[in-house]
Amino acid sequence: QKEVEQNSGPLSVPEGAIASLNCTYSDRGSQSFFWYRQYSGKSPELIMFIYSNGDKEDGRFTAQLNKASQYVSLLIRDSQPSDSATYLCAVEDTGRRALTFGSGTRLQVQP
Amino acid sequence: DVKVTQSSRYLVKRTGEKVFLECVQDMDHENMFWYRQDPGLGLRLIYFSYDVKMKEKGDIPEGYSVSREKKERFSLILESASTNQTSMYLCASSFGGGNTEAFFGQGTRLTVV
Numbered sequence: 001q002k003e004v005e006q007n008s009g010p011l012s013v014p015e016g017a018i019a020s021l022n023c024t025y026s027d028r029g030s031q032s033f034f035w036y037r038q039y040s041g042k043s044p045e046l047i048m049f050i051y052s053n054g055d056k057e058d059g060r061f062t063a064q065l066n067k068a069s070q071y072v073s074l075l076i077r078d079s080q081p082s083d084s085a086t087y088l089c090a091v092e093d094t095g096r097r098a099l100t101f102g103s104g105t106r107l108q109v110q111p
Numbered sequence: 112d113v114k115v116t117q118s119s120r121y122l123v124k125r126t127g128e129k130v131f132l133e134c135v136q137d138m139d140h141e142n143m144f145w146y147r148q149d150p151g152l153g154l155r156l157i158y159f160s161y162d163v164k165m166k167e168k169g170d171i172p173e174g175y176s177v178s179r180e181k182k183e184r185f186s187l188i189l190e191s192a193s194t195n196q197t198s199m200y201l202c203a204s205s206f207g208g209g210n211t212e213a214f215f216g217q218g219t220r221l222t223v224v
Contacts, residue, residue: 001170008151034212043201043215044154088153090213097142097161097205098169099213103153 002027004091006102014110019076021105023089026070032092033065034099035074039085047087048074079109114138115216117202123222130189132219134202140214141207143185145169145177148199148218160185161207192223 003026013019021035032051036044050056050063050072062075072091076083086106090099118133136143142161146154146169156169158177166177174196178186185204189196199220203213 032211043218045215046212049212096159096167097208098144098156098159100156101146101154103151 002091002093002095002100004089004100004102006087006089006105008103009106010108011105012108012110013079015079015081017079017109019079019083019107019109021074021076021087021089021107023072023074023091023102024070025072025089025091025100027091027094027100028067028070029094030091031094033063033072034090034092035061035063035072036088036090036101037085038088038104044088076107079107081109081111083107084109115202115204115214117200117216117219119219120217121220121222123224124189124192126193126223128189128192128223130192130221130223132187132189132200132202132221134185134187134204134216135183136185136204136214137183138204138206138214139182140204141182142205142211142213143179144203144205144213145175145185145187146201146203147171148201154201157187189221192221194223197221197223 048063086104089102144159145157202216
């Protein structure tokens with residue numbers, strides 16, 4: 001079974017700092033990678049997607065992809081208490097049109 | 112805005128009951144999915160569908176079945192509910208083909224007693 005691994009956390013950072021969230025995946029053929037944010041009691045919502053090696057920036061968020069190392073990361077700059085949530089890494093399964101999710105990293109931003 | 116709507120936010124059912132969870136999307140998406148989410152285990156894929164009347168097993172299909180009679184509607188059926196099926200159930204949909212994000216419904220928290 002294809003796997004997506006994340007550190008469960010919690011990752012605690014002070015307000016204004018950079019939060020770095022990491023994810024590794026097992027399927028070498030995967031082409032699409034997604035980061036979802038999930039607040040407690042809510043459903044996941046998409047923050048970023050990335051298809052190509054390198055960095056992709058959107059506001060305070062930067063996704064980084066290294067296909068050779070099978071590694072995806074999400075950087076959150078100027079972290080805010082409202083960023084406190086669980087961040088789910090998702091990888092498209094090449095054998096089916098479905099996403100495989102990691103178990104998520106809980107981020108806590110301390111005011 | 113894409114809208115994926117699940118019929119219930121909270122459900123409490125008795126062991127052995129047949130349970131129906133309904134999901135409707137309004138964006139003409141080809142793909143629909145059912146996941147369950149449990150603490151420490153993340154989201155696990157139960158069943159998915161690429162088209163009307165088509166269904167594929169996910170990673171944990173045992174004890175579940177699905178129905179897709181119309182493109183916009185995807186139902187999850189627990190044939191005989193058991194306590195180990197107590198969980199958060201999330202429906203999602205996406206456009207056909209690859210490289211597309213999944214949009215989620217609000218989730219149904221099911222408790223089987």
